[in-house]
Amino acid sequence: MLALTHPLEMQRPPIVNFGIGVLPKLKEWVASCGFARPFVVADMVNAARLPVLGLANATCFGTVKPEPDIVNLTEAVAAAEAAGADVVIGFGGGSAMDLAKLVAVMAGSGKGLHDISGPHRAPSRTVGLAQIPTTAGTGSEVGTRALVTDPATRNKIATESLYMLADIAVIDPELTATVPPFITAATGVDALAHCVEAFTSKRSHPLIDDYALRGIELVGANLKRAVDNGGDMKARSALALASFYGGVCLGPVNTTAGHAIAYPLGTRHKIAHGIANALIFPHVLAMNAPAQPKKTALIARALGFTGSTGEEIRKGALAFCQGLGLDMRLRAHGVPEEDLPAMAREAHAIRRLLDWNPVDLSESDILQIYRSAW
Template identity: 70%
Template sequence: MTRLDHPLEMLRPPCVRFGTGQVGTLADWLAAAGCSRPFIVADAFNASRLSALGLGEPRLFGEVKPEPDLPNLQKAVAAAEAADPDAVIGFGGGSAMDLAKLVAVMVGSGKGLKDISGPNRAPARRVRLVQVPTTAGTGSEVGTRALVTDPETHNKIATESPHMLADLAIVDPELTASVPSSVTAATGIDAMAHCVEAFTSRRSHPIIDAYALQGIELVGRFLPRAVQDGSDMEARAGLSLAALYGGVCLGPVNTTAGHAISYPLGSRHEIAHGIANAMIFPHVLAANASAVPQKTRLVGRALGFDASSDNATFNGGFAFCEALGLDMALSAHGVPQDDLPAMAREAHAIRRLLDFNPRDLSEADILAIYEAAY
């Protein structure tokens, strides 16, 4: 952990509206901002319930993929160019909100993803950007980073810029009430993983630790309840807050090995990001435990299990995820065993995350994690 006096920059949307019914304020906010041509970026499910936004019949790109790739982004940008919007609204999970960020900085700019990918290369926006999450997982609504997959290399292309920060984030837990229990479990584990990996990162900071630990505690308290009863609005609100806290952690600190090792499961085998994180989570938590023993014990306490040894840490993390109804074996999700070495090479190359893992993991270490999870 870095010292308390270590410099840290935190960027937040200038306006965050949290709580049940807050989505009903969107139309008035757009009107006050002088926006009359909103353009919605959504997945197919959320494209079918645009009435929740209270905007009439806005222009729409409703084909966001669960793991958006470069062609998906290009199609969304083309639709936005045709719509000539003055506001872009991400409506959905992390994939929709990530594409909305990229669409907002690319529309009217004449630039492609290769021109803006990486840190601080995106142009200033010509449109307003609003994020409305409908799952409690990524925390993308409060972040400046977006990921899309290159279909040729299967690698995640990261873009990060202050220009991709939303003007308004509306976090309304009621919008998550229709999320099935399996998706609730997976997205909740994603929120938890953001917090755990930031909490144990070499770049961890006391300011971010406070958000991270609260986020983990919220997941431990409310995720089992929300999986058991999707109409439990206190649990839905708790998870929405946990996801927001996870998003807060991503900007200044970011994730580490858990996400690096989970990425090939999505980019190569189209496994949902939350489920991929769940399958990898207990293995990485146990692998890192000796490097950050005190923080690992705090993670275990927040989630309700003993983490006093590597074995207890793994068993507790695995049991927490499995009790949510998640199948924790890679083989059950169609991952071919002969692809594990290629996945390990690909994951090991994601240095932007692995370099800040609390323990150095070799390619062989990562392969061993995949084999144990298989």
């Protein structure tokens, strides 16, 4: 953990509108900025409810994939260029918002993903960027990173740039009211994982710890309520805030082993990001417990269980996830057992995340996690 005296920089959109009924703020902002050709990046579900944005003249790229790849990104960039977009709006979960960030910096630049991937290589954008989350999970509306899969290597390509930070984020929990129980549960555990991994990271920082722990507590107290009753707007609002806090954690600290080990589930087997992280969460929490006993105890208490050993932690976290109605077996989600060693090799190579995990996990440790989860 970094000391309170250690310098830390936080970045977030200059305008954040949060709360029930704030969605019209988007239309007001678009008009106040003089944007005339809004371009919406959305998945098929949210493309079908485009009118709620109140943008009569918007063009929409409405075929964002659950795990977007370079082909999907290239199509979105081409559509934005054809539309002459002057503002890009991410409308959906993390996939739509990540693609929106990349479209905003790539459209008209003549650059491909590999030209800008990595830290601080993206060109400055000449268009506006707004983010409208419709799930409570990724916190992508707050951040400067985007992930897209390279189908040739089956690796997630990370791009990070301040130019991909939104000008405005409009977080209206009413947009999440129709999210089905399974997706509510999976995305909620994703938000939880963001907070937990930042909280237990080697580069955790007291400034971020406060956001992380509050996010963990919000998920622990409200996720089951929202799963059981999607119309519980107090619970939905709490989860939207937890997701936002998770996004705040991602900027200066980021995730660790949980996300690294979850990535091959998406790139190899097209398992959506939220459920992929949920499937891995209890096992990594248990594996890291000996290195972060005090923080792990706070996490366990927030999730409603106690335990001092790794196995007690794993069982408690597993029960929390199963109580949300999630089948926590990899095999139930189509992962073949013979793929586990290759997945372990791929996950172990994601050093940008694993190097900050509180425990140094070997390839065999990761394989053990996969087998336990299988």
